[in-house]
Amino acid sequence: MKIIILGAGQVGSSVAESLVSEANDITVVDSNVERLNALQERLDLRVVSGNAASPSILEMAGAPDADLLIAVTQSDQTNLCACRVAKTLFNIPTRIARLRAADYEAYPQLLDDDNFAVDHSICPEQIVTDYIRKLIEFPEALQVLEFADGMVTMIAVRAFEGGMLVGKPLKTIPLRLPDIDARVAAIFRRDQPIAPTGDTLIESGDEVFILAATTHIRKAMTELRRMDKPIRRVIIAGGGNIGFRLARAIESSVNVKLIERDRQRAEYLASALTRALVLHGDSTDEDLLDSESIEETDMFLSLTNDDEDNIMSSSLAKQMGARRTLALINRKSYVDLVQGGRIDIAISPAQTSIGQLLARVRRGDVAAVHSLRRGAAEALEVVAHGDAKHCKVIGRKIEEIDLPDGATIATIVRNTGQSRTEYKDLVPYEVPIFEVIMAHHDTVIRANDHVIVFCTSKKLVGKVEKLFQVGWGFF
C-alpha cells in the first residue's frame, strides 16, 4: 500500500514506524528537515520537506497514486486542508486526519465528502486521556482496553500474593467464579509470554491479561489481587493538552489538583476548570508536593511533554508517599527502564493513540487494534466475513483453526439477531442485542462474529489478518 503521512512529530513517526514494519510504501512530509532526516536514518521510507497542505508538495510526495493519506500534523487547519486537496486533486481513496479541537466533533457534516473530505478523524490527546481515565477507574490495572463498543474489557494486572487465583491452575477459574465468564488471554512472566493452558499456575508478579464482559470485569479482577481502595485524590503534574482534558473529565468525580509551571496557562486552566484546584509551581518541587500532602494522594500523574521531568517528578512523588504513580514517557528506551520501579505505570502516548489509526490501515475488517505492553504484543478485534467455503475460520471450531503459535482467540461477540427498543428524544429505535461468548476449544465461529484475538508478538498480526481475509472467490 502506498501511504503518505503528513507530520513527522511523535504521532507521525510512531505511525510511520508501525507501518514500515508491515512492508508498506511510505512517504513522510514535514516542514522540519531535521526531523525528517532523523526519521529517514532510522526507517526505510521516503521524506519530502515542505508545507503539507500545498498541492505541489503532495504531488511530490506521490499523492497521484497514493492509497492512503494520514494527516497528523500539529495543526488542525493543515490536516483539514490537506484532506480536501487530496480528495479534489488526487482522489486519494482514504483520508485520515488528526483533529484536536473538539468543535469539529459537533459538526460532523464539515468532514463529509462535500466539505473537508475526512474519512476518519482521530484526536490522540483524547485517546490518551480516555486511556488514563480508565486506569483511574481501575487503579490496580496496568492497562484497560475495550472491545466491541465497550462490551468486552481486557485488563492487564500484576498478580500479587494473596489473590485468590495466585498459585492455582487456570482451569479452576470457573469453579471460583461460577456466575461470570472470564478468560485469561495471556500471561507474561519476567517479560516473557507464556501460552496459558488449563494447568498453568499464576505466580505472584505475573502480568496477567484477563478478559471478560465489561459488567463482570471488576469481579474477575478481585480474584487476581486484593482490590485497592478507589482513587479519590489525584495530583496531575502538567496542565498541557492531556493534563487539562483529563482534569476536566474527572474533576466532577475525583478530587483533582493540577500543577502547572506557566503562570498564564495556570490562569487559563483555573478559569476553564470548575472544581479542580490549579496550583502554580514546579512539579519537581519537594516543598510544593509536601504542602499539597502528597502522602495522601492516591495517584500522581505526570503528564508534561518532557520525559525527564515526568520520570523525576513521579519518582519523587512515589518516594514521598504517593500511592500510585503514572508517567507519560515518549522514549521507548525509558519506558522499559522505569516501569515497575518507582513508576507504576508508564504510558507511551504515541503507542497508545495510534491503535485506532492502525485499525483503519489493516487488511481485512479489523474493528480495533490495541497495542499491548507498549507495542510488544497486540490485541485485535476482527470481524469474520464471508461463508464457510471462502473463509478459513467461519463454521469451524476454534481447535480446528490454524492459528499461529502465540495467537489465541479469547472472546467472541455475536449479534443474537434479536433487538431491544430504546428511546432517544422519544423516538424509538432498535438496538441489536449482542452476546459475549468466552472462547472454548469447541466454540464455532459464525459469520459476522467479532473475534478478539490476542497476539503475544507483533509479528503474528499479519498472519492472523490473512487468516480472516475472505478468499477471492467470495466476491
Next chain:
Amino acid sequence: MDALLPVANVLGRLLSIFSLAYLMPIVAAIIYDDGTAADFVAAMAISLGGGLTLYAVTRSSYRELKPRDGFLLVSTVWALMAAIATIPLLLVYDSMSFTDAFFETMSGLTTTGSTIMTDLDHAPPAINLWRHELNWLGGMGIIVLAVAVLPLLGVGGMQLYKAETPGPMKDSKLTARIADTAKALWLVYFLITVACILLLNQAGLSWLDSICHAFAAMGLGGFSTRDASVGAFDNPVVEFILIVFMVIAAMNFATHFMAMRGRNLRVYWQDVEARGVVGLIVSSCFGVALYVWLEGTYEDYPTALRHVSFNLVSMATDCGFASQDFDKWPIFAPLWMLFLSCITASSGSTGGGIKMIRTLILAKQANRELTRLVHPAVVNPVKVGGSAIPSSVVIAVLGFIFLYFMSIVMLIFLMILSGLDFMTALGAIVASINNAGPGLNKVGPATNYAVLTDFQTWVCSFTMLLGRLEVLSLAVVFTPQFWRK
C-alpha cells in the same frame, strides 16, 4: 462653570421632555373628575417652561458630553426631577411642606416606596397615579429611558447609562448600539408591566388599583393606593400575582430580553444571579415561615407561609409592599428581611441593595482567600457562572462595599445623633439605601415616615438617592478631584 453649563443644557432638554409624564395623571384627573386636572396642567407648564428656558439660556455652551459630565448629569437629573415632581403635590395639598413632598417624590423615583402621606385611600386618583408613575419611571431609570428615546445624548450615552445602571459590570450590551439596548430593556419592561396590569384586574382589582400596583411591583417601588398597602385587599390571588412579578422584576431585564428574543427559558437557569435570587428567596420564605409559625405569631403554617412569602419577597426584592405589620413579628424575621434587602436583587433589575452579583463575587472572593491560606500556590480566579471575573472588577466591588457599608453606618449615627432610637434609625437607613420602603419600629409597615423631623427626612431623601445611584455615581460628585481641572 465650564463644566456646569453643557450639563445644564442637556438637563433643560430632559426636563422639557419629561414634562410629558404629566399627561397620564392629567388623563386620570379628567376621567375621574377629581378636580386636580388644572394643578397637573400647571405643573406640566412649569416643568416644560423651566426646561425650555434652561435649554435656551445655555444653548451657546452646548458640547458633546464628556465621561465625567455623566455623573454630574445623572446626579442632578435625579435631584431635579424629584424636585419638579413635587409641584402637583404642593398644589393639591396646601398643608404639605416641600421637605415632605420632596421625600415623597424622591421615594417614588428611587423606587423606595416609603410614604409620608396619610389617608391615601381617599387621595385623588390622579395623585396616586402620579406617585406610582414615578415608581415605574424610576424603576428602569430615567436616563435609560432618555437614552432609548432620545438621540440627543450622543456618544456620552454609554457613559450615562453606566452611571445609572446598577451592577458591577456594565460593559455588556445586548445590542451593538446603546440606544437599541435601552429600547429593548424598556420594551421588555413595558410588556411585563402590561401583563401584570391585566392579571391584577382579573384578580379583582379596579383598573386604577391594577395599574398603580403593577407600576409599583415592576419598578419594585412599593407605593400603594391604600394606607394599609396590599393588606387592604386581603386577597391571596393578588398577593400571589404580585409575588411573581416582584421576583421577575428582581431579575436582570437583560435575561428577560434574551428569554423573549430566543423564546427559551433556559437563559434563566444559565443566569447565576437569577438562580441566586430564586434560591435565596424560596429557602428564606419556608424557613422564616416555619420560625414565625413556631413562635406562635400565626395559627397554622399555611397562613404563616402566605404572609411571610408576600412580605419577605416584598422586602428582599426591595419593593416595599406590606400586607401585615411584620414589625410585630419576632425580631429575627424583620431583621432577616432587612438583611435580604441588601443582597438579593440582581444587577440590571429594578431592585436596590448591593445586588446579587456582588454578593456572589464577594462570597467567592472570601472563599478564594480561605483556599489561598491552605494552598499557597493555588491559582483561583473568582468565577461567577463559569467565567472568571477580572481582578479589577473584584477590587472595585470591594471598594464599593466598603463605601456602601460605611455610608450605612455613618448615616445611622447621624440619625441617632439627631435623636432617633437605634431600631428606627437602622430600619430607616437600611430601607432607604436599599430602596426597600418600610423600616422598623417607628417607621415600620404599620406606621409611616411622617414621624421623622425635617432634618431626618432630608437625610432619608439623600440616602435613597445614594442607594439608587449605587453610592459611587453620586459620591464622586462630592470629591475634590471631580472638580479639579
